Amino acid sequence: MNAQASTRPLDIERIRADFPILQRTVRGGKPLVYLDSAATSQKPASVIEALAGFYRASNANIHRGIYELSEEASVLYEEARAKVARFIGAARAEEVVFVRNTTEAINLVARTWGATHLRPGDVVVTTILEHHSNIVPWQQLAAERGILVRFVDIDEDGRLRLDQLEQLLRTEPVKLVTVTHVSNALGTINPIPEIARLAHAAGALLLVDGAQSVPHLPVNVRELGADFLAFSGHKMLGPFGIGALWARYDLLASLPPFLGGGGMIRTVTTENFTPGDVPARFEAGTPSVADAVALGAAVDYLETIGMAAIRQHERALLAYALPRLEELPGIRLFGPVGEDRAGVISFTLGDVHPHDEAAILDQNGVAARAGHHCTQPLMRRLGVVATTRASFYLYNHEGDVDRLVEALEEARRVFGVAG
Numbered sequence: 001m002n003a004q005a006s007t008r009p010l011d012i013e014r015i016r017a018d019f020p021i022l023q024r025t026v027r028g029g030k031p032l033v034y035l036d037s038a039a040t041s042q043k044p045a046s047v048i049e050a051l052a053g054f055y056r057a058s059n060a061n062i063h064r065g066i067y068e069l070s071e072e073a074s075v076l077y078e079e080a081r082a083k084v085a086r087f088i089g090a091a092r093a094e095e096v097v098f099v100r101n102t103t104e105a106i107n108l109v110a111r112t113w114g115a116t117h118l119r120p121g122d123v124v125v126t127t128i129l130e131h132h133s134n135i136v137p138w139q140q141l142a143a144e145r146g147i148l149v150r151f152v153d154i155d156e157d158g159r160l161r162l163d164q165l166e167q168l169l170r171t172e173p174v175k176l177v178t179v180t181h182v183s184n185a186l187g188t189i190n191p192i193p194e195i196a197r198l199a200h201a202a203g204a205l206l207l208v209d210g211a212q213s214v215p216h217l218p219v220n221v222r223e224l225g226a227d228f229l230a231f232s233g234h235k236m237l238g239p240f241g242i243g244a245l246w247a248r249y250d251l252l253a254s255l256p257p258f259l260g261g262g263g264m265i266r267t268v269t270t271e272n273f274t275p276g277d278v279p280a281r282f283e284a285g286t287p288s289v290a291d292a293v294a295l296g297a298a299v300d301y302l303e304t305i306g307m308a309a310i311r312q313h314e315r316a317l318l319a320y321a322l323p324r325l326e327e328l329p330g331i332r333l334f335g336p337v338g339e340d341r342a343g344v345i346s347f348t349l350g351d352v353h354p355h356d357e358a359a360i361l362d363q364n365g366v367a368a369r370a371g372h373h374c375t376q377p378l379m380r381r382l383g384v385v386a387t388t389r390a391s392f393y394l395y396n397h398e399g400d401v402d403r404l405v406e407a408l409e410e411a412r413r414v415f416g417v418a419g
């Protein structure tokens with residue numbers, strides 16, 4: 001099925017029935033309202049079954065054994081790679097490197113491309129919106145090799161200051177722009193094709209952190225125009241322990257290996273080794289085979305629903321939730337309002353600490369996150385220590401928003417928040 005074709009409204013009750021965890025209760029019998037999909041998504045039965053089914057029926061190590069089970073496991077693993085590649089519009093399956101998560105994918109780029117292309121004084125441009133995983137690896141390189149890390153700021157609505165990016169690209173030796181597609185804290189959807197055009201015009205490459213976009217929007221690497229795309233399986237209905245890095249084949253083939261060990265070599269002597277082909281070169285050691293297979297099942301599920309329909313659903317939920325939340329006296333909502341906003345809502349309530357707020361939500365069965373969301377520079381920029389964050393996915397419905405609002409009304413009463 002074409003993932004981008006359908007925008008029919010989702011049959012939410014049918015979808016919810018596919019997610020076993022949504023049938024459970026929490027905190028003494030309250031139905032679970034799961035509003036923390038930006039941290040990790042829930043899993044449909046088909047994904048859980050793919051994981052268990054692999055161990056039940058096909059478990060063997062891959063690419064090594066010359067026996068039926070190993071061949072079968074190898075085929076399943078490579079089929080999963082092909083599914084992920086097709087899902088993001090990659091030209092070929094080999095352009096997808098399996099890693100543990102977005103963090104590992106970004107570190108892979110820093111340690112392979114960064115280590116071979118960056119010289120002291122070179123500039124990596126990131127943004128104040130980034131998750132720590134797209135800041136710290138570059139700071140580590142800065143400490144080791146004397147590169148400089150510059151930050152693009154946001155405006156008052158939480159949108160990137162593209163004028164600052166243009167200025168940096170004009171005036172500094174920028175070799176890489178590394179930016180999140182969707183902010184996990186504000187929901188801002190950044191204009192990646194435009195950023196790609198600006199970066200490339202200045203001779204820089206573009207890394208896109210797709211942790212919050214690949215699960216929620218139709219993402220096609222050719223349309224994005226990025227050079228690297230990193231994302232995590234666990235945020236897109238897949239299991240923990242599997243994620244992907246995409247890059248064009250030629251670019252990957254020009255890079256040295258990441259970790260050294262079994263699986264990534266062509267030959268080894270007592271003196272030296274020659275690296276294997278792409279993508280094996282970047283997949284040292286026994287990979288997360290069952291997790292990859294289950295990620296393939298997650299992709300199947302998302303494609304059956306359709307990414308355009310999922311995006312449309314989250315947009316509708318946002319349109320329902322934002323005005324209702326705005327009515328709560330004392331609330332401060334962060335992030336842009338418009339088409340460039342994903343299903344993530346960060347807020348504070350009076351001067352209640354977000355952890356206290358989230359505790360009241362929890363007592364009401366509402367699972368939402370409170371904290372800095374691994375975006376401490378952004379929190380500092382916003383002048384807060386933390387926010388409470390509700391994030392949506394395809395299995396959320398308006399009833400979840402109603403429960404969130406009710407619980408926040410209770411928090412207002414408990415903490416005496418005035419308007």
Ligand SMILES: Cc1ncc(COP(=O)(O)O)c(C=O)c1O
Nearest residue numbers: 101102103131133180184211232
């Ligand atoms: C925008 C963004 N980037 C990167 C990450 C890191 O993902 P992982 O912990 O799966 O490596 C996250 C996780 O919350 C994220 O939201």
